[in-house]
Amino acid sequence: MIDHRKLGRELDLFVSDPLAGAGLPIWLPAGAAARHAVEEYVRELERRSAHQHVYSPPLGKRELFELSGHLGYFADDMFPPLRLSADDEFVLRPALCPHHALVFRARGRSYRELPLRIAELGGMYRSERSGVLGGLSRVRAISLNDAHTFCAPEQVSAEVAEILRLIRAAHAALGVRPAGFRLSLRGPGEKYVGDDAQWAHAEELLRDALAGVEYVEAPGEAAFYGPKIDIQIVDAAGRESTISTIQVDFDKPERFDLSYTDSDGSRRRPVMLHRSLVGSMERLFAYLIEAHEGAFPAWYAPVQLVVLPVGDGQADAAADLARRAVDAGLRVEVDTAGSLGARVRDATRRRVPYLGVLGAAEVADGALALRLRDGRALAPMPADAALALIGGQVAARAADLLPPG
Numbered sequence: 385m386i387d388h389r390k391l392g393r394e395l396d397l398f399v400s401d402p403l404a405g406a407g408l409p410i411w412l413p414a415g416a417a418a419r420h421a422v423e424e425y426v427r428e429l430e431r432r433s434a435h436q437h438v439y440s441p442p443l444g445k446r447e448l449f450e451l452s453g454h455l456g457y458f459a460d461d462m463f464p465p466l467r468l469s470a471d472d473e474f475v476l477r478p479a480l481c482p483h484h485a486l487v488f489r490a491r492g493r494s495y496r497e498l499p500l501r502i503a504e505l506g507g508m509y510r511s512e513r514s515g516v517l518g519g520l521s522r523v524r525a526i527s528l529n530d531a532h533t534f535c536a537p538e539q540v541s542a543e544v545a546e547i548l549r550l551i552r553a554a555h556a557a558l559g560v561r562p563a564g565f566r567l568s569l570r571g572p573g574e575k576y577v578g579d580d581a582q583w584a585h586a587e588e589l590l591r592d593a594l595a596g597v598e599y600v601e602a603p604g605e606a607a608f609y610g611p612k613i614d615i616q617i618v619d620a621a622g623r624e625s626t627i628s629t630i631q632v633d634f635d636k637p638e639r640f641d642l643s644y645t646d647s648d649g650s651r652r653r654p655v656m657l658h659r660s661l662v663g664s665m666e667r668l669f670a671y672l673i674e675a676h677e678g679a680f681p682a683w684y685a686p687v688q689l690v691v692l693p694v695g696d697g698q699a700d701a702a703a704d705l706a707r708r709a710v711d712a713g714l715r716v717e718v719d720t721a722g723s724l725g726a727r728v729r730d731a732t733r734r735r736v737p738y739l740g741v742l743g744a745a746e747v748a749d750g751a752l753a754l755r756l757r758d759g760r761a762l763a764p765m766p767a768d769a770a771l772a773l774i775g776g777q778v779a780a781r782a783a784d785l786l787p788p789g
């Protein structure tokens with residue numbers, strides 16, 4: 385069976401070292417290169433959709449998380465506070481929302497600024513029990529693709545529709561195939577903030593946004609502050625989890641006393657939408673490694689091109705070609721060790737999408753013979769054209785290794 389932990393080892397993507405701690409994996413250079421490409425893509429998608437990015441620290445004063453409700457309603461999932469002195473305690477944050485509420489509150493806000501979309505790919509922590517931890521799918525240190533939209537109540541529907549559009553775009557680019565949509569609602573016996581009218585209103589807004597979409601209802605799966613739309617994935621072992629989410633929150637704007645000046649000069653309270661397009665980098669990559677069996681689309685493959693000189697006589701030309709590929713923005717390696725066949729097998733085993741073979745004839749002609757990791761081989765073409773072909777597929781974030789036609 386495909387298992388991202390096994391593939392992660394074979395492809396040198398990440399390591400879980402007991403000395404670092406369970407649920408605290410370390411991203412190795414190949415995994416980090418792939419993640420970096422995905423992070424860049426997500427930031428660009430958000431930037432084009434008028435998000436503003438911020439940085440905030442992964443820990444904050446205890447009082448911040450008392451105000452947000454996390455210590456009252458979510459403490460079981462948090463690490464115990466860190467005490468510096470009797471009146472100075474810090475909390476490893478379990479969510480980014482409190483800091484983003486402070487971003488909204490950093491100065492007076494006008495209705496003209498709404499919807500205000502604050503985005504961050506930020507760190508947070510959950511005190512998962514060690515028994516449930518494994519590879520990247522359940523971790524204690526989480527890097528979340530997160531954003532909070534502060535908007536007028538009448539803007540919620542359009543905003544949720546736009547978030548759904550972004551989620552679909554991100555899934556298509558990355559190769560995520562959702563297993564289904566879920567409307568996560570309050571359940572019995574759990575702790576939830578807010579009054580019934582708020583919950584009913586938030587639920588109605590999400591049901592409207594899901595018109596025409598097939599979904600199931602999941603009582604007991606809501607956040608403690610509001611209902612949510614969850615988009616589910618299923619891993620190779622058949623386990624279901626949430627990859628994307630949209631949540632409506634009337635509670636935090638009250639707790640943080642958030643307000644903006646409306647067009648008539650009155651003070652109004654915004655609604656806070658919490659959303660993640662692709663979830664945490666950890667869970668996303670646990671899924672992507674299995675979904676692609678390690679053979680990522682070229683745009684986020686750790687190494688995109690391996691240059692293989694047939695013999696020593698082509699070593700200089702290989703180094704020169706690799707330099708040009710790096711300058712063109714590609715991730716490239718030169719492999720000179722061993723027989724050509726062994727090097728082709730090794731690059732294929734590592735799922736490198738493009739292999740560029742340089743023999744004496746290619747060097748003499750300024751050409752390159754491309755092979756693909758799936759076994760296809762192209763006729764030698766001018767080296768510049770080969771680099772342009774790869775660069776074009778990468779820039780287009782194409783799923784296929786060759787342009788159509």
Ligand SMILES: [Zn+2]
Pocket residue numbers: 479480481532658659
């Ligand atoms: Zn949030």
